[in-house]
Amino acid sequence: MxxxxxxxxxxxxxxxxxxxxxxxxxxxxxxxxxxxxxxxxxxxxxxxxxxxxxxxxxxxxxxPGFELHCNRGVLEIRIKDATYGVLEINNSSEILTVSRIDYGDGICPTPLINSTFQNSPFQDNGSSIPIWLYYDCPTVPENLTLTPLVSNPFECSTSDRNTTGYYVKGDFRGTPIGDYLGLCADSVILPLSITEVGLFEGNRPDPEALEEAARLGFDLVWSxxxxxxxxxxxxxxxxxxxxxxxxxxxxxxxxxxxxxxxxxxxxx
Structure with missing residues (x-):
């Protein structure tokens, strides 16, 4: 060798x-x-x-969408541009119950971010409904009458002024009301559970009921x-x-x- x-x-x-x-x-x-x-x-x-x-x-x-964080005892997940608090994880049914962190203290957060789930591992399972929130809207023209569905104003206060917004259920694009809402400075789509939407309809059409519904969250399914x-x-x-x-x-x-x-x- x-x-x-x-x-x-x-x-x-x-x-x-x-x-x-x-x-x-x-x-x-x-x-x-x-x-x-x-x-x-x-x-x-x-x-x-x-x-x-x-x-x-x-x-x-x-x-990467399945990463979780614990922030002061609150479980959080980031889906696209928005951060959500995780209210429940159901592995058997593959359902994640979440609520928007930034709407936990009111309906005037900054910055304003849409909820979107396109190209993410989480999708709506049909148990939620989109609510449109319009921010910093101009004075309603005298020749325009808002329907009851759009007569839900709320106020957002900043250091220098107060602004008026509206929240509506439904898409009014292509209508005179939709044209008016399109003049608002910002808008956000916020999913809410169908069962909770009734909180701010009927007997309680007020911003506080909307805030409560937002805190209760909605369901997403994962694959x-x-x-x-x-x-x-x-x-x-x-x-x-x-x-x-x-x-x-x-x-x-x-x-x-x-x-x-x-x-x-x-x-x-």
Whole structure:
């Protein structure tokens, strides 16, 4: 045997052993990390598809929209441009109940941000209805009569002036009322639960009732290949994904590549 080959074989063996043991450590550690079920406020035992609060991103579904934060005991999630308080997580029905954080103290927040769920993992499940809020509206023309549906004014006060706004249920675009509302400086679409919309209709058509309905929140459904991950969890594993590829992965306490306890599912 050529003695000059011994050092290279020795280093090759060391590198191979390092890769084997470090890989087993990484995947075993992933199981421990993903086993962690944090809590925030009244929301307990938070797991897949969500991450954050000490759960690594690889322990959630491969979409940044599932990241959670705990802010002074309030569980929060950011969907597109708006931040929501999480009121309930129902994993069995895959429903997230949320309310707008910025509308928790009134209906005149700054800045004004629309609720939108386009190209996000969360969608309306048909249990909410959009409410249009118009801000800083001009004086109503004398030749225009507002219908009862648009006769719900509210005041927003700033350091230098007070402005008038309106909240309406329905889209008045293409009508004289819609033309008038289009002259308002800003508008926001705010989803509310259908069951709570009645709070500010009928007996209580006032801004305080609208604020109460906004605090009670509305439901969103999510889609995160939960069926496959439920199978992983039922087998004692922890579901997550490979960072960079998005492949779903099932870990258990002895997971390592090449064993039956470690398996992937490609995420389209």
């Amino acid at each position: 050529n003695p000059s080959l011994l050092p290279s074989k020795f280093w090759l063996l060391l590198v191979s052993l390092f890769l084997i043991f470090s890989t087993k450590y990484v995947f075993g550690n992933s199981f421990l990390s993903c086993s962690y079920r944090p809590s925030c406020g009244s929301i307990q035992e938070i797991g897949y598809p969500f991450w954050g609060l000490g759960r690594p991103e690889s322990c959630g579904y491969p979409d 995160a290949n939960d069926t496959w991950c439920h199978e992983c969890l039922n087998e004692g594993g922890e579901c997550g994904h490979i960072l960079g590829t998005g492949d779903l992965i099932c870990y258990n306490s002895t997971s390592s590549p090449g064993t039956s306890s470690f398996y992937l599912r490609y995420v389209c």
